[in-house]
Amino acid sequence: MSRVAVPPPAGVFGDGDEHNGEQHRLLSLAYDPFTIERLEATGVGPGWRCLEAGAGNGSVAAWLAQCVGPAGGVMATDLRPAGVPDVDGLRVVEHDIVRDPLPEGEFDLVHARLLLRLLPERLAVLDRLVRALKPGGVLQIDEFDATHAPCLQAPDAAARELYRTFTAAKNRLMTRRNVAIAFGRQAADVMSRAGLADVSSHRRLEVWDARSPGLRLLAHHTRHLRDEFVQAGMTDRQLADVRTLLAHPGFRAWSYAMYSVQGRRPEEVR
Template sequence: MPQVLGWNDFVDTEAQEEYRRLHLLERIFDPFTFRNLDRFGLRTGSRCLEVGAGAGSVARHLAELAGPEQVTATDVSLAFLTPLTELGIQVRQHDVTTDGPPGEFDLIHARFVLDHLRDREAVLARMASWLRPGGWLFIESASTLPELSSRQATRRSMETLSRVMTEQVGTHTTWARQLPLPLERAGLLDCDTEGQMLPARGGSPLASWLKATTKLVEAHAVDTGLITRHELEEAYELYESPDFLDYSWLTIAAWGRRP
């Protein structure tokens, strides 16, 4: 078995390329996240925790809903989160797998975090224990669907992305399809889900993000013979072509309430 790396050991979380990739992620997925946040009746004074805050857009939105002093944003890397402190948001370096609770909260949100953790269900249960009675845990996870790719090159590139992330990071690329069962196993009530599958048209933010995310594994994949550079270049050209259209990335939002 290959040695599994932490996300910070696999990705340069302070690189400008990663900053641009995270901004693409926000542009694509924030509307879905924000719409689902409306479910929880957040108001001024609601205590909110954003786990794996990335470049900070969800934490900023939570601050608009609940007040910046009520929001805590955590990540293992704080490279892109300093501007949040100027708004009054509490920013903490925190490892959700090992560090103690950063408080008690009315809402805890994590997007594309649990997917990359080997002990994801134990971490989910830890986060659920940080909720106040009646508080909501809201998670978003993704599932790759290379078998639905419309072209051979993009199917191969997504299969390779999924394989490298699984072997190198411990990512589970289909765990999202089990939701909301893990929330129920954690003892939460009123659990439910909503899925979203956006079109990845060539030149769109989603296609550009899929290209940028595939580049995270490019060197390892080519060096180990999992895919050829020619195949990757063909996939990248498709991701830039307006004649390309694909549906191969599923996002699932899931939530549950602490009794």
């Protein structure tokens, strides 16, 4: 009897639906500068072999490919890769990070951003990313702590309460889908437990306003995750009011805390 392949379950943001291109574009605008600043600190350069896991639109993978040049190489993986630039030295692989094998002991640098928080199997996947490193190789994990991102300035008390309702609903729906909304602040500990040495964590916070990609991403989520928000108790009218609020020139909120955590695989491999 032939065995029918069972597709992996869709994540909270879906896989390859019509909203994902804008999702990845706004993520790149919001977080590529911090991600790249931290990757530069690893010393990545000519000849390095890199893995970008959960590559999204490939903006970080393309930057890495330029860094490593023709003597190196970058493998960008995603469940359903789309929109990744055609760049010399960048190989795009359709890959399920939970189920599909990864090369072991091959990469000087492995990077994943906002991937592990989405996976119930996150600790097992982290172990696989560690094993993909060469001895002495560096793993960088960039993850949110989304538990506290309060409103700082709003047009009135009702608008402030609407934003609180919205962010609470978003965290409820994420938690219901097994997203680890506080994973950023836990990442250093779990990376140390996974056997990495010299683990260091950097945190970035900013104030969001109507021009910030982070707020524009939240507004996009009111459409992308509309059905999930309704299940979490919000109405379409409330979601429309949230979009109006996030575009208001007088609105301000703290961003999510983004943690960028690096660790090195020991030279003496266990």
